[in-house]
Amino acid sequence: MISMIRGCIRAAPCATDDDAAVMPIGRDDLVVCTDSVTFERHMPEGMTYEQFGWMAAAVNMSDLAAMGATPIGVVSALLLPKDMETSQVCEIMTGVDECAEFCNCHIVGGDTKPGNGVASVTAFGVMEGRRPMTRKGARVGDVIAVTGELGAAAAGFLALANKFDMPDAVSALCAPIPRVEEGIALSSSGLVSSCIDLSDGLATALNTICSMNGCGAIVEWDLLPRSQYVDEVCSRLGVPDRELTIGWGGEYELLFTFDRKDAETLYELGVDFSMIGLITENDVVLHRDEKYEALGYGCY
Amino acid sequence: MISMIRGCIRAAPCATDDDAAVMPIGRDDLVVCTDSVTFERHMPEGMTYEQFGWMAAAVNMSDLAAMGATPIGVVSALLLPKDMETSQVCEIMTGVDECAEFCNCHIVGGDTKPGNGVASVTAFGVMEGRRPMTRKGARVGDVIAVTGELGAAAAGFLALANKFDMPDAVSALCAPIPRVEEGIALSSSGLVSSCIDLSDGLATALNTICSMNGCGAIVEWDLLPRSQYVDEVCSRLGVPDRELTIGWGGEYELLFTFDRKDAETLYELGVDFSMIGLITENDVVLHRDEKYEALGYGCY
Incomplete structure (x- = not known):
């Protein structure tokens, strides 16, 4: 769909292959991204309206973070059912605002119209002289690293669905922390060759990086910073841990x-990060239990 | 709704009472606005997908124009029915892109997800040293002026509904021209005390300006630059010309x-404009046929 759309519009001079675009303004670079979340697709039972609002902002803040931009504001376009209560609309906006506050900026504009439950948020940031990190640039021999832990959101999804009492995992799913500070620190180092967020899961993200840079990768299972909730959910439900750790998005x-x-x-x-593998010449593989298996795109 | 939402989020330092926000970046001012259009509310029978895309961009460009900003880019978040054909999606994006091109900028990012037919566009502009025009500032004694002609969009709506052959009026409705160049010229003069676009119609716009500045206004009916299509549609349908000229939005x-x-x-x-009245101390009135009548908010 994206390549089809690119085929029918003029190429922007500032277009990137990333989720955010970079535009020079005066001596600074403006970074812009937009993303929608919907009640239908992004609001599992158990998620509050406030968390939905947080999520709507966080997915965009995460795109700014992947470039290393400093957020300066968000605007939100809401399309909400006519029968929604005022207090519920307020909860959504409170969630957007709390995420903006977490990222040191404000909601600077918005629009609310009748609709089916959509929050389209646009976030913008500035590079303040730093070079934007992009998906392009990984070289053979580079180390692959990830911030934080993996799989907590996926575990949170199954915890919600199965009514397990795991508030931290549910919070990782419903109110994810965009790694804005980490992104700023990483970009300020000038040492990062490529960067992407894990919104579509590690497997898809790494395949994206590799296909964009014409390279492969090897990931060591034992080095993956797996959330404790993955093990707990997997053992309680008897499901395999691979998909939760690297295949899910969110x-x-x-x-x-x-x-x-x-x-x-x-x-x-x-910055709290773990080194999990290396960029190689060809295939994208996972090394686990002395076996190598293809690290295909995730299920997201 | 707007004041309710403002009550539940932190006030942004750059908040204005306008449809666009202004944020200092380096030595320039960034102007940002967001607005959604939907198939249900903004796509009358007879409007093409390309026009829908143009409209989605134009409503935002118009908000930039009212401040006098120079557009630098747009992002579009689309939520489209799963059964839409690829070519139709392309038509929407072509329309967004054509409007961006008309305004001398590009689409710099976007997102497409399944949904009910929504285009949420966010537009960005810069002031390049000019002072943003705002709704605040009109003073008693000031002249009130409007660019272009009034009522063509309303006439176009009725032309579509009644299958009248009036392509120019239909175009005014379906592919409205955002007054970006005019806005830039007006703001560069430094002489404009307040400015607003007519997206909600002249009556509502002028009432907004007056209530925001604690003043009144008198508008001379005979000075209104009424589109020829208003007269034509009104005489063919036997409807009064006042509502079409000042009461409709779009x-x-x-x-x-x-x-x-x-x-x-x-x-x-x-800049092509007409002087239509004066800012006064109290009521907002229309002077027509030697009578004064209250110029209430429009029907939009």
């Missing part, structure tokens, strides 16, 4: 690559 | 005010 950690000689300098930034 | 001209001593300087800008 995860807002950053995946990034860098030259291995820079590992120490990056650790000194104070 | 009009994207600019209404602005200025000190009467500056009229000549403003005419020299080359």
Whole structure:
């Protein structure tokens, strides 16, 4: 769909292959991204309106974070059922505002119309002299790293569905933390060769990076910073841990690559990350239990 | 709804009472606005998908124009029925892109998800050193002026509904021209005391300006630059011309005010505008046929 749309509009001089665009303004770079969430697709039973609002902002803040931009504002276009109560609309906007506050900025505009339950948020940020991190740039031999932990959102989804009492996992799903501070720190280092967020899951994100850079990757299962909730949910439900850890989306950690000689300098930034593999020449594979298997695109 | 939402979020330092927000970036001012259009509310029978896309962009460009900003880019979040054909999606994006091109900028990002037929567009502009025009500032004694002609969009709506052959009126409705160039020229003059677009119709726009500035207004019916299509549609359908001229929305001209001593300087800008009345102390009235009647809010 994206390539089809690109075929019918003029190419923007500032177009990137990323989820956010970069536009020069004066001496700074403006970074812009837009994304919609809907009641139907993004609001599992148990998610509050406030969390829905947070989510609507967070998915966009995460796109800014992947470029290393400093958020400066968001606008939200809501399309909401006519029978929604005023207090519920307020809860959504409170959630958007709380996420904006977490990212040190404000809601600066918006629009509300009747509709089916959609929040289209546009977030913008500035680079303040830093070079934007993009998906393009990973080189053979680079280390692959991810911030935070993996799989908590997927575990939260199954916890909600099965009424398990796992508030932290549910929170990872319903109010994900966009890695804005981490993105700013990583971009300010100038050492990151490529970066992407995990909104579509690790498997899809890494395949995207590899296909964009004409390279492969090897990921070590034992190095993946798996959330404790993955193990707990998997053992209670008897489901395999691979899909939850790398196949699901709704995860807002950053995946990034860098030259291995820079590992120490990056650790000194104070960003919490784990090195999970290496960029290689060809296939994208997962190494687990002494076997290599193709790391296909995730289910998201 | 707007005031309710404002009550539940933190006030943005850059908040205005206008449809667009202004944020300082470096030495420039970034202007941002967002607005959604939907198949259900904004796509009368006879409107093409391309026109729908143009409209989605134009309503936002018009908000930039009212501030006098120079557009630098748009992003579009589409929510479209799953059974829409690829070519139809392309037509919408072509329409957005054509409007962006008319305004000298590009589509820089977007998102497409399944949904009921919504295009949420966010437009960005910069002031390039000009002072943003706002709704606040009209003073008693100021002249009230509008760009272009009034009522063509309303006439176009009735022409479509009644299958009258009036392509220019239908075009005014379905592919309205955002007054971006005019807005830039007016703001560069530094002589405009307040400005608003006519997206909700002249009556509502002028009442908004007056209530925001604690003043009244008198509008001379005979000075209104009425589109020829208003007369034609009204005589064919036997409907009164007042509502079509000032009561309907979907009009994207600019209404602005200025000190009467500056009229000549403003005419020299080359902007096509008509002086239609004066800002007064109290009531908002229309003077027609030697009678004064309240100029209430329009039907939009």
